[in-house]
Amino acid sequence: MSKGILLVNLGSPDSPNPKDVKKYLGEFLMDKRVIDVPLWARNILVKGIILNTRPKASAAAYQKIWWEEGSPLIVLSEHLQEKIQKKIDFPVALAMRYGSMTIKKGLQELVDKGVDDVFLIPLYPQFAMATTETILVLAEEIRKTNFPNLKISDLKAFYNKPDYIEVLSKSMAKHLKDKDYEHLLFSFHGVPERHIRKSDITKSHCKIDGSCCSTASPAHEFCYRHQCKEVTRLVGEYLNLEKGTYSTSFQSRLGFDPWLRPYTDRTIERFGKDGLKKMAIVTPAFVSDCLETLEEIAMEGEEIFHEVGGKEFTTVPCLNDDDEWVALLTKWINMWATAKTVAV
Numbered sequence: 001m002s003k004g005i006l007l008v009n010l011g012s013p014d015s016p017n018p019k020d021v022k023k024y025l026g027e028f029l030m031d032k033r034v035i036d037v038p039l040w041a042r043n044i045l046v047k048g049i050i051l052n053t054r055p056k057a058s059a060a061a062y063q064k065i066w067w068e069e070g071s072p073l074i075v076l077s078e079h080l081q082e083k084i085q086k087k088i089d090f091p092v093a094l095a096m097r098y099g100s101m102t103i104k105k106g107l108q109e110l111v112d113k114g115v116d117d118v119f120l121i122p123l124y125p126q127f128a129m130a131t132t133e134t135i136l137v138l139a140e141e142i143r144k145t146n147f148p149n150l151k152i153s154d155l156k157a158f159y160n161k162p163d164y165i166e167v168l169s170k171s172m173a174k175h176l177k178d179k180d181y182e183h184l185l186f187s188f189h190g191v192p193e194r195h196i197r198k199s200d201i202t203k204s205h206c207k208i209d210g211s212c213c214s215t216a217s218p219a220h221e222f223c224y225r226h227q228c229k230e231v232t233r234l235v236g237e238y239l240n241l242e243k244g245t246y247s248t249s250f251q252s253r254l255g256f257d258p259w260l261r262p263y264t265d266r267t268i269e270r271f272g273k274d275g276l277k278k279m280a281i282v283t284p285a286f287v288s289d290c291l292e293t294l295e296e297i298a299m300e301g302e303e304i305f306h307e308v309g310g311k312e313f314t315t316v317p318c319l320n321d322d323d324e325w326v327a328l329l330t331k332w333i334n335m336w337a338t339a340k341t342v343a344v
Helices: 018-029 039-053 055-065 072-085 103-112 129-146 162-176 193-198 218-222 224-238 264-273 291-307 323-337
Strands: 003-011 092-098 117-122 151-154 183-189 246-251 278-282 312-315
Touching: 003 072, 003 103, 003 129, 018 039, 018 055, 018 092, 039 055, 055 291, 072 092, 072 323, 092 103, 092 129, 103 129, 117 129, 117 323, 129 151, 129 193, 162 224, 162 323, 183 224, 183 264, 183 291, 193 224, 218 224, 224 246, 246 264, 246 291, 264 278, 264 291, 278 291, 291 312
Parallel strands: 003 092, 003 117, 117 151, 183 246, 183 278, 278 312
Antiparallel strands: none
16 A cells, blocks of 8 residues: 555635635634534524624734734644655645635645555544544544545544653753743643543543543543543653652643633733742643744733733744654654554
């Protein structure tokens, strides 16, 4: 079989103008795995409210972080693709779950090059309904409809793979070297609490309390909350971080339903009000810097911290196209290509 790789990231508007942002938000928020309410309710919420109020503000946010080459997330993902392609002999395509760089286009690009065996890599360390699951479900739907003879396998959540923790930890250490900070905050993208319960294959384990994430369970394979907390724990161990000097929070909540807590913005505010003067923040739910890291954290987060008395606010870049990250993905690809399990 002829092999090929499909890297899949979140996506981006085609431009930071309100029209393109509205189109992008419409596709993103109408995904039933992102806003998991009945279609009629989703239509009212998204088309009736959000798309009539949010695009201008979101466009303004995108304009703050937009690069001359285009969307940072797209540009950084393309750099990653290019570096991996130089290291392997079979085709590497790039697609986005939302926006014009569709998964269908990515698969078509590979098929046109003679590929019939695809290794699909969702660029998310942790599993979640609204990220990995929606990519895999859509890819399978496209395969059945358009490419029935195509074989697709995928990289499972890699949040706890020792080699990933090593690469992430070393990247963090490099960017935090010579930085003076009192607390390190691990900020992950939030999800509604109901997503955690829906993903619980045991239907009973995930209580979102003080113990379920640290109590062994088959539910952890698909529990986003557990996987986020594990990244914090494992990196803390790898870097020998002192207990009490680092913690976990969740950002980017939407609507009024309960989302995973503590919330990042309120945590940053609390730190400043409690007298913390120097903090650092890392965003390990993302492998590529994007609106949520460059604007929400590096701009809005810093502004919140300074408003409540904080002085130094250090942000750690995502892995992006870091050479050790490229080497690790290449290693996993070669393991797949030689029929070896990409094991934890």
